[in-house]
Amino acid sequence: xPAIVALPCMCASLRRAARALTQLYDDALRPLGLRATQFxxxxxxxxxxxxxxxxxxxxxxxxxTTLTRTLRILSAQGWIENRPGKDRRxxxxxxxxxxxxxxxxxxxxxxxAQARLRSRLGDARWHELLKVSTEVIGxxxxxxxx
Amino acid sequence: xPAIVALPCMCASLRRAARALTQLYDDALRPLGLRATQFxxxxxxxxxxxxxxxxxxxxxxxxxTTLTRTLRILSAQGWIENRPGKDRRxxxxxxxxxxxxxxxxxxxxxxxAQARLRSRLGDARWHELLKVSTEVIGxxxxxxxx
DNA sequence: CGGATTTATATGTATATACATCTATTCTGC
DNA sequence: GCAGAATAGATGTATATACATATAAATCCG
Numbered sequence: 046x047p048a049i050v051a052l053p054c055m056c057a058s059l060r061r062a063a064r065a066l067t068q069l070y071d072d073a074l075r076p077l078g079l080r081a082t083q084f085x086x087x088x089x090x091x092x093x094x095x096x097x098x099x100x101x102x103x104x105x106x107x108x109x110t111t112l113t114r115t116l117r118i119l120s121a122q123g124w125i126e127n128r129p130g131k132d133r134r135x136x137x138x139x140x141x142x143x144x145x146x147x148x149x150x151x152x153x154x155x156x157x158a159q160a161r162l163r164s165r166l167g168d169a170r171w172h173e174l175l176k177v178s179t180e181v182i183g184x185x186x187x188x189x190x191x
Numbered sequence: 192x193p194a195i196v197a198l199p200c201m202c203a204s205l206r207r208a209a210r211a212l213t214q215l216y217d218d219a220l221r222p223l224g225l226r227a228t229q230f231x232x233x234x235x236x237x238x239x240x241x242x243x244x245x246x247x248x249x250x251x252x253x254x255x256t257t258l259t260r261t262l263r264i265l266s267a268q269g270w271i272e273n274r275p276g277k278d279r280r281x282x283x284x285x286x287x288x289x290x291x292x293x294x295x296x297x298x299x300x301x302x303x304a305q306a307r308l309r310s311r312l313g314d315a316r317w318h319e320l321l322k323v324s325t326e327v328i329g330x331x332x333x334x335x336x337x
Numbered sequence: 338c339g340g341a342t343t344t345a346t347a348t349g350t351a352t353a354t355a356c357a358t359c360t361a362t363t364c365t366g367c
Numbered sequence: 368g369c370a371g372a373a374t375a376g377a378t379g380t381a382t383a384t385a386c387a388t389a390t391a392a393a394t395c396c397g
Contacts, residue, residue: 080382080383107383107385108385108386110384110386111385114384134393135392
């Protein structure tokens, strides 16, 4: 096993960690034909309830046009549905019952991946990483204001 | 500015942070026609010296076949060159002088992005995040051994 | 009210990413 | 040394991602 060398660039370091994490979660979810990213969208919709595509993009800090393609895949699987709102430019998204079911089926595997990682990291670093990976975004969005 | 909501999934949280970071660094490097990912490869090669594609993949925790495409772009720009090693399956990679020059040109912009983020985050969290984002990978690779 | 502006999403395009598979090469056991 | 296994990288394919631009709808202002 190669030792993991620190990188001086925060962006490179976080992207690298994200790649490694994605491997772990993708492996866990692969038997269900679900990618980590797709699981994230299902879980986010389950937590957020009915939201517009733009709101989902804000929640995930993801360009809302990027979501167009991912949502199309999830729609094709029958896991989400969308309908126009009063403002007919918007699309309101929610899980279908098949989507709820798929999320439910995937959740134990996701929990095992989380638990495995958490036990390897230790609770302190686990919470630390979860917290800082959320906080760091604020620092970036502030900068972008100007 | 939307408040950033914590996500329960570590993978989702890290991927989201990586997207946000990538925005910041891409914005900083855009005037040079360089993506954050490409900068990462140039910087990694500068730090690592001449390495094979596989070794670079290990350093970045990136599938070495993924590198094939990125390296092609950097080669087309004249920033890297590769030659076969004694083992003729391998490709040994290194920066060209144009590559060194491009890295040098990009470095001040990268440093400003790093400094901006670091001052927003504070030194403690900056170091924390850099450390944990490196350590978390070990936890994953161990799991994958079995 | 109506034209100009803004906004939400879709589409075209380029890069990032991994996996399955393929080819060329090296290594291993005999 | 050779046949079979293992390895390095290339290629095909699918998804992830952002940006520029297009389209449609809403809002603003005179």
